Amino acid sequence: MNRILTYILLLLTVHTARAGEITVRPGESLHDALRKAREWRRTQDPRCDGGITISVKAGRYYMNEPLFLRPEDSGTAASPLVIRGEQGAVLCGDPRQQHTQVWPQKGMERLIDFDTVARTITIPTPPKSVLKTNGLEMVVHQRWAIAILRVASLDVQGDKTVVRFKEPESRLEFEHPWPQPVISPPSPTPNPSSSFLLRTTEQRCGIEQLVIIDGAKHVTIENVTFENTCWNRPLHKGHVTLQGGFPLIDAYKLKEQEGLPWDSGLENQAWIERPVSAVTVRNTGDVHFTGCTFQHLGSTALDMESICVGSITGCRFEDIGGTAIMAGSFAESPREVHRPYQNLSDRCQQLTIKGNVIHDAANEDWGAVAISCGYVRDCTISHNEVSRVNYSGICVGWGWTSLYTGMENNHIINNKVSDYARQLYDAGGVYTLSYQPHSSIRDNEISQPFPAPYATNDRAFCIYLDARTDGYTIANNRTENRLIRRNEIGDNHPGPNNIFRQ
Numbered sequence: 001m002n003r004i005l006t007y008i009l010l011l012l013t014v015h016t017a018r019a020g021e022i023t024v025r026p027g028e029s030l031h032d033a034l035r036k037a038r039e040w041r042r043t044q045d046p047r048c049d050g051g052i053t054i055s056v057k058a059g060r061y062y063m064n065e066p067l068f069l070r071p072e073d074s075g076t077a078a079s080p081l082v083i084r085g086e087q088g089a090v091l092c093g094d095p096r097q098q099h100t101q102v103w104p105q106k107g108m109e110r111l112i113d114f115d116t117v118a119r120t121i122t123i124p125t126p127p128k129s130v131l132k133t134n135g136l137e138m139v140v141h142q143r144w145a146i147a148i149l150r151v152a153s154l155d156v157q158g159d160k161t162v163v164r165f166k167e168p169e170s171r172l173e174f175e176h177p178w179p180q181p182v183i184s185p186p187s188p189t190p191n192p193s194s195s196f197l198l199r200t201t202e203q204r205c206g207i208e209q210l211v212i213i214d215g216a217k218h219v220t221i222e223n224v225t226f227e228n229t230c231w232n233r234p235l236h237k238g239h240v241t242l243q244g245g246f247p248l249i250d251a252y253k254l255k256e257q258e259g260l261p262w263d264s265g266l267e268n269q270a271w272i273e274r275p276v277s278a279v280t281v282r283n284t285g286d287v288h289f290t291g292c293t294f295q296h297l298g299s300t301a302l303d304m305e306s307i308c309v310g311s312i313t314g315c316r317f318e319d320i321g322g323t324a325i326m327a328g329s330f331a332e333s334p335r336e337v338h339r340p341y342q343n344l345s346d347r348c349q350q351l352t353i354k355g356n357v358i359h360d361a362a363n364e365d366w367g368a369v370a371i372s373c374g375y376v377r378d379c380t381i382s383h384n385e386v387s388r389v390n391y392s393g394i395c396v397g398w399g400w401t402s403l404y405t406g407m408e409n410n411h412i413i414n415n416k417v418s419d420y421a422r423q424l425y426d427a428g429g430v431y432t433l434s435y436q437p438h439s440s441i442r443d444n445e446i447s448q449p450f451p452a453p454y455a456t457n458d459r460a461f462c463i464y465l466d467a468r469t470d471g472y473t474i475a476n477n478r479t480e481n482r483l484i485r486r487n488e489i490g491d492n493h494p495g496p497n498n499i500f501r502q
Helices: 002-010 030-042 169-175 233-237
Strands: 015-018 021-024 052-056 059-062 067-069 081-085 089-092 099-103 113-115 120-124 137-141 146-157 160-165 195-201 211-214 219-222 225-229 248-253 268-272 277-282 284-290 293-297 300-304 307-313 316-320 325-327 348-354 357-361 371-373 380-382 385-389 394-396 411-413 416-418 427-442 460-475
Touching: 021 030, 030 052, 030 067, 146 169, 160 169, 169 248, 211 284, 225 277, 277 284, 277 293, 277 307, 293 300, 300 307, 300 316, 325 348, 348 371, 416 427
Parallel strands: 021 052, 052 081, 059 089, 067 211, 081 219, 089 225, 211 277, 219 284, 225 293, 277 300, 284 307, 293 316, 300 325, 307 348, 316 357, 325 371, 348 380, 357 385, 371 394, 380 411, 385 416, 394 427, 411 427, 427 460
Antiparallel strands: 015 021, 099 195, 113 120, 120 160, 137 146, 137 195, 146 160, 248 268
């Protein structure tokens, strides 16, 4: 009888290979493996000594719900939880939505008018076949962001067509002042107006998230591939953003007595939410991703939302619809985003982003970036390779303020950034915001911005010190085999405490 029981145990869904190791094979459940590890912790099983490793064998593991790591899944410094993938171990969801651009067939067309009172956009009249198409979306180029607007009606008026949109995106698009499309007046040498395209989306909703680590500490994920997630928001709400891919949930322009105590010139109020991410880390510490691959993901790939001590090293990100790596608070809802918050940088500190390769990010939401850090402190971004991004490459800072908010000691060093600003300007290979004392941008190799074909201005730079950037030492950064000169660095009212050494 004992031999029979032993044989049955060996056939259980989750196999315990040796003390401290749980092995999962294709067709078996990662959720069950995690529960097994949790029970070992709960019962103080001696197999916890020295740590627990969940070994994921090669194969595809479809996630019809996220793998959720809770505080009860925490390891300790002496006994961490390690999820280690064998070569070819893939956690996957549904393939990304596919779009068909119906007009123009390639590229974009220019807008004729943008009416904030009537809440309409006027465009050249499309072909009759397009006018009869159901489920149209309009993608609008808005200098440093895009809007995805679901079309409600098309009113043909000869060679012009007036377009109206569904809610809530119609309200958000026309009430918030920045960004909005640019409509240039006629002149002998006009700057071009903003552009648009019309498309349909074939695939409906699908899986958006693969892993959520919420409150679990002392966790390392190694050599796992995260693949195939959808981005469902535009199908239901459209997508109108403030900046960096952050969707607006409410926004309007101050019409009387413009300005607030911390910014006398402030005209816009905005509340945003965080973009969905394939892998989310929050309320935790000592969490590390090493040698992982993130690919074919609809929105953000990896979001280190709130973490003290963590790292992303030696990972690869490719074909990412939104931002590849996001970290820190961005004063997302319920807070109004423009206030100079002084308690948010503590949520994300001592983060290392090192030795990663990011290629082809922000290809669904052009206003997203490769690496995006908001209110962070004591963070180092080094030796990463960034290429093929539709907006900025590496972004650090948030808040648009000269006041001290706790952001400090952030370092962007020895990175290689190329082929950025492919679609949107007001961009930088390295882009910063607000006061961040004791921070640095140094020893980076940054190409010149891509000649974006539909940009409405020329504000794109290797390094862009936007909106009151201050406290940075900027030294020994190179472009095209030479040092970047001071007069080539983009300025938007930077502070007095920046130090330039090249």
